Every structure is written in structure tokens, then in C-alpha cells.
Amino acid sequence: MNEIITLDILKEKIFIIRNKRVMIDRDLAELYGVSTKKLNQAVKRNIIRFPSDFMFQLTDKEQNELVTNCDHLKNLKFSSTNSYAFTEHGVTMLSSVLNSKKAIEINIQVVRAFIALRQLAVESRELSERLSELEQYFIQHCRENDADLKEINRVLTLLMDRTKPDKIGFKTK
Numbered sequence: 172m173n174e175i176i177t178l179d180i181l182k183e184k185i186f187i188i189r190n191k192r193v194m195i196d197r198d199l200a201e202l203y204g205v206s207t208k209k210l211n212q213a214v215k216r217n218i219i220r221f222p223s224d225f226m227f228q229l230t231d232k233e234q235n236e237l238v239t240n241c242d243h244l245k246n247l248k249f250s251s252t253n254s255y256a257f258t259e260h261g262v263t264m265l266s267s268v269l270n271s272k273k274a275i276e277i278n279i280q281v282v283r284a285f286i287a288l289r290q291l292a293v294e295s296r297e298l299s300e301r302l303s304e305l306e307q308y309f310i311q312h313c314r315e316n317d318a319d320l321k322e323i324n325r326v327l328t329l330l331m332d333r334t335k336p337d338k339i340g341f342k343t344k
Contacts, residue, residue, distance in 0.1 A: 181284035193256035225261035
């Protein structure tokens with residue numbers, strides 16, 4: 172593989188839109204080393220491979236929110252058409268329409284990034300649930316005015332806040 176793209180770089184290009192983790196056509200085109208126009212033309216020639224759960228076009232509101240929250244996408248503000256968002260499955264399908272070695276190599280890395288983020292979300296949710304259980308245990312088994320309980324509760328609350336998944340989700344850190 173000629174070019175390694177780190178998970179951190181890819182995570183900054185994965186957004187949560189319509190409660191789905193997606194990548195924007197512009198970012199994918201950049202990764203694949205093609206123009207956004209070429210990427211979208213290849214998709215349109217093979218549109219049957221991209222049902223709505225694989226790819227969708229952003230609404231004006233979604234595009235504006237993306238531009239507002241993501242500095243590297245500020246040029247989209249001047250685009251005459253709204254961007255397309257590709258889910259993990261859509262990104263996988265791109266390798267069949269962008270038939271180059273680089274596209275296949277990049278696709279493998281991108282899919283691995285989606286998998287890693289999904290695993291992080293599962294682990295985060297499990298940790299949050301466990302912390303909630305601990306909090307309930309301490310509440311049930313300790314006196315309310317106990318200073319130690321208050322400190323434990325404060326720490327658990329801090330930990331729970333850090334483990335909650337980002338609901339807005341434009342940049343996953």
C-alpha cells in the first residue's frame with residue numbers, strides 16, 4: 172500500500188448525519204485522488220448500486236450545518252449542488268465503481284475506520300451502562316449525606332458525561 176491514512180485522519184472525515192455515520196463525497200474523492208465530479212459521475216452511472224441506505228444527498232440545512240461545523244468543508248458553501256453522503260455500505264460499494272488499485276486500498280482503510288468507530292461506540296455505551304449501575308448501587312446502599320457518596324457520585328457523573336456518544340456528531344474526537 173503506497174499511502175497509509177491514519178484512523179485519526181479518517182475519523183475527522185466521518186460525520187453523523189440522519190443518525191448514520193457517513194462520509195461526504197468531497198472527502199472521499201480527495202482520498203481516492205479523483206475529482207468530486209468524477210466520483211459522483213461514476214456513482215450516477217451505477218446508481219442501482221446505491222440505494223438510500225447506502226447514499227443520500229444532503230438537504231440545504233444539513234449542508235449548511237456541515238459547512239458551519241467543519242472548516243475543511245467551507246468551500247461547499249459556494250457549491251451549486253448539495254453534497255452526497257455515503258454510509259459505510261456506500262463507501263464499500265464505491266470500490267466497485269471506482270475501479271483503481273488506490274480506490275480499493277483506500278476503501279479497505281475507510282471500512283476499517285467505520286468498524287473501529289462502531290466498536291468505540293459499543294464500548295462507550297457498555298461503560299456508560301456499567302457506570303449507571305454503579306451509581307444506582309451507591310445511591311441504594313449509602314447514606315445521601317455521606318461526603319464519600321457525593322464525591323463518588325460526582326466522579327461517576329463526570330465519567331458518564333465523557334462516555335456518552337456525541338449526538339450532534341460532526342467531528343468524532
